[in-house]
Amino acid sequence: MRKEFRNLASPESVHEAIESLDLTGDPERVPLRAARGRVLAERLDAPIDVPGFDRASVDGYAVWARDTFGATETDPVELDRIGTVHAGTEPDTEVESGACVAISTGAVLPAGADAVVMVERTDERDGRIEIRTSVAPGERVMAAGADIAAGERALGPGTRLTPREIGLLSALGVSEVAVVGAPCVGIISTGDELVPPGEQLNSTAGQIYDVNSYTIAAGVEAAGGTVERYPHVGDDYGEMERVLRKAASECDLVVSSGSTSAGAVDVVYRVLEQQGELLVHGVAVKPGKPMLVGELEDAAYVGLPGYPVSALTIFNTFLAPAIRRAAAQPTPRTTTVTGRMAQRERYREGRLRLLPVGLVESGSNETLAVDTTASSDTTCSIDIDGETLVYPVDKGSGATTSLVEADGVVKMHPDTHEIATGERVEVSLFSPAVRPPSVFGVGEDDPAFSELLDRVDRPRYLGMGSRAGCRRLRNGVVDVALVTSGTVSTTLTTDTAAELEDSLTTALGFETTVLGGWTREWGLIVPADNPEDVTGLADLVDLDLRFVNRTTDSGLRATLTDAIDRLAAERSESPQACIDSIDGFEFAVRAHESPIRSVLDGTADAGLGLRSTANRLDVEFVPVGTERVFVLANPDRTDKDGVIALDTALSAAGVGIDADSTPASAVTDVDSFTGRPGYDRL
């Protein structure tokens, strides 16, 4: 039953197949108020003259121009004022030689008059008007139809309606326009395991939230289409056929994203093959192999891969341009930036690869040599003056966070097997509005730091642990890293900020700038009321507790390991013996809240965690010790906006450090930061 995708279509032939489909929506008439962004379906000629009458361009007096000939400042002409005409009223007087009518800007020129003298060049004296200048026929008058005359071509077909075109249409009195119809896209979500956001999830039964229906719907709308949603269907053939046919009869294009279960893909495939026409079955692109293109009844059909990143990438690459075309929406302007790869990327699968990447602006004032021949990515440093660095974001196709951690894709052609560190690449941004983050950081997962990030505009921070932070800071990829003292594993001199910086630089093996730091209290998380009466680390080793640890990249785990080492030394045991007697020491989870959740749901008796997190989630905290955390920065990037903003936020929170101060003297407002229990300044 499992469908194999053997003869993969080339990306070019998929584009062709999709171009051969008709996605055109039904023509629509929309009220002018809803017309912004739409595209005129047909050319529009002016139905009326604008202005519809000879119109005064200034406030003044409507005159017969010949009466004013020869008038000057010193030798004015006098005319009888025989009436007044305001904008929006019909003149009730005719102008004859020797007379004039006061007129407002925008008012109808009275019969007999053929020009207007602006008020500034006149004086009123006992009902007689002194005209101090001569005017030619037509002066200060906008003739009827002079702006646009009835019958003139006003706007051509295909004109995109911005506020300006809407202005012309309203001037013409047009209150409804024929616009290119938005292609209607039916979205079907398939797969037994999918649940709509907002509903209850049964994780033990493998349920996950439906992502693709939402990303694709948003993508369709951004491309100018409208979305019709069809109820989620499982892997049942009959039900799937019914929904597919219904969608095909109601929409111009039907999109389903195969769930990750092979069953759903197979069902769609069978319906298409038996009831419609299958044009493409698999495409030689990574990610996105399991793509279907076909026709069902009068609708086009595209099946997207199940993984969210794959589905959106394939949608953006192949489908969004076709929807934009059908909707007559413009192709976004250039959305590529060039940058240099921050690390080597290898690839040998022989398909076009759309590699999701993140961007970081080096913002450096110094140019360092790039060693593009270095054999190991982790030891090659890259830092190029003011350039954009490009790093792969590849957390596995199933990850949804890579949706937001990447800024665009780099195309790796099938015969490109490697992009070297420092190599120049072109990045297709996800949208023209994408900008690199103001500051990019990697490091320890810390709830207080996470709050500080809220005070920075467009930061990107990946809580991958202290070790990853050190590694990426050394490589020159990130601007900042959050690192625990346990990760540095040496004695630091912290009497002055300068000493601290020096000792950190020595310990890390590369120059670093310390922006801030604090201490945090860690320990064991146990259920409320501490049923096992855990009092400290010794109990973890001695009692029969199911324990949940943090992953090896976590600084907190390094601190735990150090503490166990000390405990073992006290007991004259081997550290490994201690570790072996902890049930679950290797059961590691990623984030600071995760062990607590295991304790809360009863799958563990104790977890590694911070006092602040324990307090927030209402479990018991058994203190073990404190550890120091440092916010380190790449010294070449301290002038980046985001780094400056972060530095400011650290200082405002009372945990900033700058080179001229001792760590303690930098502290000004501890409370705003250490309102969190278990936190303290250095």
Added chain:
Amino acid sequence: MRKEFRNLASPESVHEAIESLDLTGDPERVPLRAARGRVLAERLDAPIDVPGFDRASVDGYAVWARDTFGATETDPVELDRIGTVHAGTEPDTEVESGACVAISTGAVLPAGADAVVMVERTDERDGRIEIRTSVAPGERVMAAGADIAAGERALGPGTRLTPREIGLLSALGVSEVAVVGAPCVGIISTGDELVPPGEQLNSTAGQIYDVNSYTIAAGVEAAGGTVERYPHVGDDYGEMERVLRKAASECDLVVSSGSTSAGAVDVVYRVLEQQGELLVHGVAVKPGKPMLVGELEDAAYVGLPGYPVSALTIFNTFLAPAIRRAAAQPTPRTTTVTGRMAQRERYREGRLRLLPVGLVESGSNETLAVDTTASSDTTCSIDIDGETLVYPVDKGSGATTSLVEADGVVKMHPDTHEIATGERVEVSLFSPAVRPPSVFGVGEDDPAFSELLDRVDRPRYLGMGSRAGCRRLRNGVVDVALVTSGTVSTTLTTDTAAELEDSLTTALGFETTVLGGWTREWGLIVPADNPEDVTGLADLVDLDLRFVNRTTDSGLRATLTDAIDRLAAERSESPQACIDSIDGFEFAVRAHESPIRSVLDGTADAGLGLRSTANRLDVEFVPVGTERVFVLANPDRTDKDGVIALDTALSAAGVGIDADSTPASAVTDVDSFTGRPGYDRL
């Protein structure tokens, strides 16, 4: 009563005044489906682990990793298959040593298993599974929370929600998000003379359609605000006060555009001064002097000028950025292009001038010297290799067509009195999506040509008459011009296309390429059934008819004048005598339909026009003669996309000419073009 704006504020102080106002909308919660383009109001931490369970990344077999250690292709390990688990179902089997469970991608890893072997590295044999590779613990498994763990910072405040962020939110099960509220902008249209589009207009009473309410509403929405419309009010103080206060109590910002009538501006001014606070009263910008900025109750208030171009320019310059800021919408990317002025522009009013300009890409392959010292704009030729030319679009502030005929503005600082021809200027585009037209033409107003333009993508054509077309073609501003033979006023040799081109070049005094041409029948338009029995030109001179002519720039008028000259010669009279005896010879209107409309509404007995127009509008046509019309192109621009498209459209219509052919032989499909009565090929 008339309000003077004497102490004009500087643009900088207006920006400051507007920045001091609070336009922030009320916070909102929106469903995820409506969240695209919105901006997160608060930071969002993951409420759940994603995935929520240890999840198989491939189809295969869930195993206890240690069971596979040592397995190779040649020396596989055999395990008992003791069950199956699909995506979306709860495992009902526990994996013990020696056993495995068939597992689908996305399914829950059963208890006891700690890795998955992909199906491709296995074989099934009588319910026993051969494992041909060894896997490490965790292999092919995405651990619970590995994508994002509960409690991790998912998205920061201020994050703009694109399809990607919406994907992450749906993965987290979030179905509703707190977003930055859209500022609510109340729009009040004022002025006795304004009528909403779609309603009946009384032109004789000076009524015009309301434009500003529509352009500003569209502009507000484009900037991220929502619009509340208030009923149109006239110039009544009490009513205006009531509406202003109602709008101020319901909105964050109230915008009114003064009608052109001074009365309305004065009323707004008095309400603001007496009931609110007036911060700015007049700004030193052209256009836009009569601008008001203030506060009324808790709302901000901005009064825009009345003329549509002025109102939208002031809105875009001062208000749109403030609305975008309040809505937390991004500032559009760079929207400036540099180009060279195609003609001199002088200005001496001492205010910042925002000069609306159009763009044309020269697309030339040759570089010609630019004479920037030339004293007359009309004789200076400019044509610079591949550069953008910039020409002022200044049809008077009251014109609405300049809304769509301009692409952006050039800022002329108060102390800049002149921009010379050829001078480099920076153009701020109206929006990032603005692109210069594919082809820019000026010339004769011709209904058949206007239809041809529908076949070209993004053309711009101004029907300013044959003379203007010749002038602008010579100056190098336009790509093409439509010119009647009467304007050229010489005998043309038309036997071959090359001869035609040569004789036109000689007659015009500059090199030109002829893309196409046709003849059109012209004459006198009279009411249906021809009540005055007009039979020809002589009757126009001899009978007492009220006539409507075309403007002097029109080629058709030149043709009429030539015909009158010939009539005068036959009669041995002076041409002027003939002209003087035509009542209304100087009453000129702009467009080809305009004279007909005068005849239709009874204000004229005869008008100058084309047979095709007469037929369409159901009046009687008295033929007088035919005239030739040529589509001429700048020889340096024939490789522009739009010129090529126009050339193709001409050929398809059977009226194309190329240098290798005789005009006649180029004609292939006359009908599609000359389906219009009175038209014929050359």
